[in-house]
Amino acid sequence: MKQLKFLKNKYKVTFLIFLIYALFLDDVDVFNIVRQQIKLNQLKEERAILTERFKETKATLQQLDNTQALERFAREKKLFKRDNEDIFVIVRTEKQK
Template sequence: MSFKEFKNKKIIKILTNSFVLISIPFIIWMLFFDENSYLVHRKFDLEIKDLENTIHFYKNKIEEDKATIKKLEDSLQLERFAREKYLLKKENEDIYIIEFDTLKK
């Protein structure tokens, strides 16, 4: 008996083992078809990562807004903010908005 025949017999013996015959379909089932499969877990992990990024974004926005609110406690800053963002004006005052054409012709 040559080494190649011995190796083929050994592989066949391993593959026909009842434990292997049951384990392989079980592993395939658990990885791809089960309700709690690897693919489902991977999708949930990506969703969790996306939600954590969203949380981080909104925490940064909250910090920026808190800084803006603290800055607006000063009446001069509040007036400046109202003029720039909402185009508010005082009585008997005219506002001119100047727009520059930045498009190349």
């Protein structure tokens, strides 16, 4: 009986239909908004990481202006070598407990 009383009021029924449409059926529904917010947060985190990496790369590039620093970087980081020279790479692994 009480439910039928609620449905007799056309304003309440219209509001209920609009609410269901706005929350679930519209292009910009609640689920879409939440998904987009999560994606935005992930992109902000990724942007912060990439900005930090960019700063590190820019600092490294500024250090490589002279040839001695460039040669040192190439030999240490990229494992370049001179002619008639051998390179031995020792990799240290941590023991598992």
